[in-house]
Amino acid sequence: MATHAAIEDQYFVPAPSWWPFALTAALFVLVHGIVGYLNGTGFGTIPSIVGVIGVITMVVVWFRGVIAESEGGLYGAQVDRTYRWAMGWFIFSEVMFFAAFFGALFYARMYSLPWLGGDLPATNEVLWSGFEFTWPSNGPAALGGAFETIPAWGIPFLNTCLLVASGVTFEAAHHALKEDKRGRTLAFMVATIALGAIFLFYQAEEYVEAYSHLNLTLGSGIYGSTFFMLTGFHGMHVTLGVIMLTVVTVRIAFGHFTTDRHFAFEAVGWYWHFVDVVWIGLFIFVYVV
């Protein structure tokens, strides 16, 4: 362990790297593609495809590099603490991103719709005389036409159970990893991934149902806006979470991590629990209440 001790005494400073610049360049191309698509300039598809491929490539290259450094024993305890702090603050930033959309939901339900509906009589009279506040609502102009909502105690409740269960199976995997029982770890990780994937499948099914039978779309006024943006961004995070779970599972299969040093695994766990907690908030405030 002599090398190990030497690492503990020094700061880890990586060599110069072209990865971040290349990642940024790929993002730049991707943005041009999306802008071209939104502006209808006819110059969107190719930069979008090139950009997506570039971004994915660079993320893979960067993370492969970090994994190689980690497995190569270059990271001491200080680097480990750095990653812990950084992951924690990153999740905090994610919390604030969701807070903006939850804020929009609460503001619409608690203020703007009741005001339009007569809590502020002048607003009601001048803007939309005769409009009454109900929830769910697509607003006084009934944008998108009449719609139905997804009942909370069907698929959404099932999905809640799936995600909570996946949190439990992840922790079981974590305990198994700490006890160096790789087979059990892998089994529980596969279960976690499967639960996440089934969640995503049901979520997609719910969207199909909403669009094809319930007439609930992004255009269904403020209800459709908040419903799809909140569940959509959450679904994107679950997708990312499933990818991350898959990566650490593969790493376990390749013999990465030790019983006491496996922060990448724990970081994915933090992220997965965060996604879980956001879902519980969604289930309560979007579906039930």
Place this chain on the structure above:
Amino acid sequence: MSHAADHHDDHHHGPATLSDGFGKWAMRWISTTNHKDLGTLYLWFSFLMFFVGGAMALVIRAELFQPGMQFVDPEFFNQMTAMHALIMIFGAVMPGFVGLANWMIPMMIGCSDLALPRVNNWGFWILPFAFTILISTLFVPGGAPAAGWTMYPPLSLQTSNAFPMLIFAIHLMGISSITGAINVVVTILNMRAPGMTLLKMPLFVWTWLITAYLLIAVMPVLAGAVTMLLTDKYFATSFFSAAGGGDPVMFQHIFWFFGHPEVYILILPAFGIVSTIIPTFARKQLFGYDSMVYATASIAFLSFIVWAHHMFTAGMPIAAELFFMFSTMLIAVPTGVKVFNWVATMWRGSMTFETPMLFAIAFVFLFTIGGFSGLMLAIAPVDFQYHDTYFVVAHFHYVLVPGAIFAIMGGVYYWLPKWSGVMYNETAGKWHFWLTTIFVNVTFFPMHFSGLAGMPRRIPDYAVQFADFNMIASVGAFGFGFSQFIFLWIVIQACRRKGEAATARVWEGAHGLEWTVPSPAPYHTFETPPVVSDAEVTAVHDEPAHA
């Protein structure tokens, strides 16, 4: 470490310079993970954007020199006001502070680099790309965004092809800010040399720790707000449309929940710089170190509960108006603590007035004027008169130009000898300071009067009774703008190593770990943690009166 081995292979140890060939030199800057290199890049980028945003300000002032339409059409005028603000806030002031943080925080707390050097590189290199997107909107059909930097819907939704470019440029800047802020927080919490306890840290480090926390908390909210704008325009959502049950005022709430902490993001690091410069040139310890830390934290907390003072005239229940009025006034308490501490630090000190100190003293005076006009604006009933007038323009330019920008300039003069190894030209520095300070007041002080008399913001033409004050302001603006070429010359001279060699300590009264390394600071500093001696840290610490 590996570069020790390289030493013998390479003729000049260290990073590539232009004499090694352009390709090598360019790759050095593109791929660098060194906090000093990235600090330099951030500062030059900030300087460039300062001139670009300044040129736009001069277009505005040229048009307003006289009533009537002179040079530009109203649409372009509005593009200038929106772009000037976006470029100055996100391109000049924030990267300027990040550049100073990059250079100084590792040297101040005694570590080798930021915690995540590659992420640091990413955070910087996003900016040139993001601003390429933003500035190129000037050349797309329909022109640049013209609805103000606050992007209020429904007006901002009328932006044409520039709209998605604006949104994605802001998303990219957000990624840059959040990753940069995470890096700063983690560095400060995890990388301090042994003995550098939290309450021994220099105030610049403290203010940046709190600023970074604010950035992580609110930049995602801005990302959410602009994402809602994007989906409202292109994907049929109705967050900000009353027809669908949304509310345009809701955008203002979400935006200013970001926007008010943002204005403290633009000023807290300035507080840290001024708290560093004043003790050096007063040759006294900073008065009330602990209270400075607590005041900074209080300001950060209050910044989350005052946002609607930007919206007093937008329509709010009276209880909300009162709450936001009083919470805003509370901010005067911790801010006052700071101003009194700076004055008390100077009280009976052995003061000298080198350029950094001049900027710091001007900061204390002129920022306080901006603070007082802010207090006036906090009074809701009075704000009904002031809202959207030049009084507001005068207020925020007083806190941002002789506030944030003066602090950055003072910081650059203060640390330039440490970065370059040579003393800047003090005579030129004094010329720069006096011209800047005189012209900044000529520019912005008359705006108080035209604003109180009722001149609205963001208009290319105005009633003739405002003509005199506008003419004065325009003269001041051009004087201010051209004075900055002195600053540019001074910085270029320092980069070319023209000037007297600087000592390690540089300033007689300076204390802190950054002054224990040679000038110019070696490419790598503190690769093993330094011993944190009391002489370097207690100097910034509040000691009993007998000290």
